[in-house]
Amino acid sequence: MEVKIPYGKNEYVPVDIPEKNLIGVFDVEEKEKIEDTAGAVKKVLENPVKADSLKKLAEGRKNAVIAITDHSRPNIEKIALPIIVEMLNEAGLENDNITVMIGPGSHRPAYEEEVKDKLGSVYEKVNYVCHSAFDSEMVDLGETSFGHPVKINKQFYEADLKIALGTVLPHPFAGFSGGGKMVSVGVASDETISSTHRPVIVDNPQASFGIVEDNPFYLSSLEMAEMAEVDFLINGVMNEEEELFYVQAGKVEEAHRDIVAYVRDMFEVKVPEKADVLVVASGYPKDSNLYHVSAMGVCAVAGSAVKYPCVDKGARLIMVSPMEDGIYNHVFYDTLAKYESPEEVVNVVGAFEEFEPGHHRAYGVAQVLSDHEVVMAQSYLEKDVFEKIHMSYADTAQKAVDQALADFGEDARIAVMQYSHRMIVKYDPEVK
Structure with a gap:
C-alpha cells in the first residue's frame, strides 16, 4: 500500500x-475552518475574553509593542497584524509609535524575508525589531513562585501597551504553545528560558503534550505574563496550509484556556x-x-x-x-x-x-x-x-x-x- x-x-x-x-x-481530525479570517479576528478583538476591546484598551496609550512568533510557527500575523494596527490607529496611536517585536526565544534571529512574510502589509508601516535572548537589553522582574527568574526584553516590558500574538499547538513541556509562553520564551532571556527547560521540568509527568493542569511550565509562564503586565493576547489555531480554525483574544490566561478547551480533542490522535x-x-x-x-x-x-x-x-x-x-x-x-x-x-x-x-x-x-x-x-x-x-x-x-x-x-x-x-x-x- x-x-x-x-x-x-x-x-x-x-x-x-x-x-x-x-x-x-x-x-x-481538523475542525471546520474559518472562511472569513479577517472578520473572525476583528470580532474577537472587539469582543475579547475578560478584557476591554483592543481599541478601548489602546485609547490614551503613548506606544504599543506587539510581540509575535518567528518563522517556525504558523503565520497568523499576516492576517491579524493589519487589523490590530488599524484598531490601534483608530484609538489614536500613530504607526511611528507601534513596534512589532519578533520573539524567537533562543532560536536564530529572523531573516529579512521572514520578517516581510510575517508582517505582510504592515511591514513598511510600523517599526519592527527582533528580540535576542542573548543580546537584547533585559529587565529583571524577580522570580515566579516556581523559582524561575523573570528576565525579559526591556523594550517590551516598558511599552505602554503590551500585546502578544501567536498560535496554539501541542508543546512538549508547556502542554500547548501560545499564552504566557510569549513571555517565558519568546521575549525572554536565555537565563529565563533555560530555567523552564531544566530536567526537573522535562521529567515532570504533567509537563507533557496537551496537559496544562498542574503543569509547572504552563503555570510559571502564566505568572511571567502577569509579572510582565501583558495587556492583551491574540492566539489562533492554524494548520500547515495556514488555514484558521479558531481564534480568541483577551486576558492571557482566560483567552488561552478557552482555545485549549476548544482544540484539545482536535490535536489528540489515538492509536x-x-x-x-x-x-x-x-x-x-x-x-x-x-x-x-x-x-x-x-x-x-x-x-x-x-x-x-x-x-x-x-x-x-x-x-x-x-x-x-x-x-x-x-x-x-x-x-x-x-x-x-x-x-x-x-x-x-x-x-x-x-x-x-x-x-x-x-x-x-x-x-x-x-x-x-x-x-x-x-x-x-x-x-x-x-x-x-x-x-x-x-x-x-x-x-x-x-x-x-x-x-x-x-x-x-x-x-x-x-x-x-x-x-x-x-x-x-x-x-x-
Whole structure:
C-alpha cells in the first residue's frame, strides 16, 4: 500500500508499506475552518475574553509593542497584524509609535524575508525589531513562585501597551504553545528560558503534550505574563496550509484556556495498538532542521513528554524530514555528540548546574535514544551528522521501512504519523 509522507512545504514522499503490517496512517481530525479570517479576528478583538476591546484598551496609550512568533510557527500575523494596527490607529496611536517585536526565544534571529512574510502589509508601516535572548537589553522582574527568574526584553516590558500574538499547538513541556509562553520564551532571556527547560521540568509527568493542569511550565509562564503586565493576547489555531480554525483574544490566561478547551480533542490522535515501527513526519514548518525534528518528531512520539506512548521500549522510530536548514542549535548537537552513549548524556546533563538553551533538547532526545533506535531518512544532512549523535541514517524512507520489515519480521506492526508537530499522540486500545 502506498502511503504519502509529508516532506517539506506541500511535498510528499511515497512509501510502500504492506497493508497487513500497517496499523494506520494518523493525523489530526481538523475542525471546520474559518472562511472569513479577517472578520473572525476583528470580532474577537472587539469582543475579547475578560478584557476591554483592543481599541478601548489602546485609547490614551503613548506606544504599543506587539510581540509575535518567528518563522517556525504558523503565520497568523499576516492576517491579524493589519487589523490590530488599524484598531490601534483608530484609538489614536500613530504607526511611528507601534513596534512589532519578533520573539524567537533562543532560536536564530529572523531573516529579512521572514520578517516581510510575517508582517505582510504592515511591514513598511510600523517599526519592527527582533528580540535576542542573548543580546537584547533585559529587565529583571524577580522570580515566579516556581523559582524561575523573570528576565525579559526591556523594550517590551516598558511599552505602554503590551500585546502578544501567536498560535496554539501541542508543546512538549508547556502542554500547548501560545499564552504566557510569549513571555517565558519568546521575549525572554536565555537565563529565563533555560530555567523552564531544566530536567526537573522535562521529567515532570504533567509537563507533557496537551496537559496544562498542574503543569509547572504552563503555570510559571502564566505568572511571567502577569509579572510582565501583558495587556492583551491574540492566539489562533492554524494548520500547515495556514488555514484558521479558531481564534480568541483577551486576558492571557482566560483567552488561552478557552482555545485549549476548544482544540484539545482536535490535536489528540489515538492509536489502537502498540507499534514496532513508527514512520514519522514532523511536517512543515517543523521539518526544516534537526533541532525542530528532534523536538516535534522524535520527542513528539516517545519519551517523557508523551503521557501515553504508542510504542514500547525497543521500537524503532523512522523520521522522514528534509532538514535543509541543517542542525540549527549547536548546544543541542554538540552535547549529544560529546558523550559515548545516550545514557551518559541523560546522566551527565541531568546533573548540570549551568544550563543553556539546547541542553534540554539533548536531554530529551537522549532519553528517547536510550529506549529506541532513531533512523533519520531522506535528509539533506550527511550520514555522519546523525551517527555522531547516536542515530542511524537511511538514504530513502523506503529503504528505512524495508530494513525495519527485515529486522522486525513479517508480522511487524507499523504506524505512520503525519504532521507529528501538531499531535498529542495517545495509545488507546479501546479505539476501533
